[in-house]
Amino acid sequence: MRKLGVWVLVAGVIWNCSAPLHAQERGAIAMIYYWKAKPGKLAEYNRYIREAAEPIDLEAKRQGAFISVTTFVSQKEDGPWTHLRVFVLKDRAQLDNLSRALEAAGARLEPNEAKRKARAEYAATLRDPVAQEMVEIL
Numbered sequence: 001m002r003k004l005g006v007w008v009l010v011a012g013v014i015w016n017c018s019a020p021l022h023a024q025e026r027g028a029i030a031m032i033y034y035w036k037a038k039p040g041k042l043a044e045y046n047r048y049i050r051e052a053a054e055p056i057d058l059e060a061k062r063q064g065a066f067i068s069v070t071t072f073v074s075q076k077e078d079g080p081w082t083h084l085r086v087f088v089l090k091d092r093a094q095l096d097n098l099s100r101a102l103e104a105a106g107a108r109l110e111p112n113e114a115k116r117k118a119r120a121e122y123a124a125t126l127r128d129p130v131a132q133e134m135v136e137i138l
Contacts, residue, residue, distance in 0.1 A: 027067050027088035027137050029095055034081040034130035042082060045126040046073065049083070052119060056106045065101030066094055081130045088137070095134060 037045040049071055057069050072084040089095050110116050 025067050025090050028091050029089050030135050030137060031087045031089065031095060031098060032133045032135060033085045033087075034132065035083040035085070035127045036080070036130050037082040037127050038125070041126045042073075045083065048123060048126055052123070055109055056102060059109055060101045060105035063101060063105060064094075065098060065105070066090075083127070 035045075060066065061069070067088045067090055069085060069087045072086070074082050074084070087098060089098065106116055106119075107113075110119070
């Protein structure tokens with residue numbers, strides 16, 4: 001039942017992002033990333049997302065990399081994931097370029113390669129990847 005609740009929540013965000021709005025493009029697909037914060041690192045990983053990932057996301061979005069991104073944080077301490085990030089995309093071309101666009105945005109915000117590498121290494125101390133899934137939006 002808990003899994004159903006998460007999917008209802010995700011479906012609502014995706015529907016909201018794909019609804020015909022005057023200034024918003026309609027999403028055709030979404031890329032969903034599941035992450036698990038390491039024990040004792042939930043608050044630190046939340047801060048990392050706000051301070052490091054979100055600025056990169058905003059820069060990538062400004063460059064047309066995706067339509068929207070939403071991060072969900074599970075309240076279930078023993079669940080298989082703690083963070084679910086949903087990127088809504090207009091088409092498969094955006095999907096194919098998503099990783100490169102996020103990397104390029106990170107490089108624009110932090111031109112120093114050593115600092116970017118340190119940021120990635122720090123992120124690895126906070127969380128582990130669980131899964132990723134591409135879904136179509138009806």
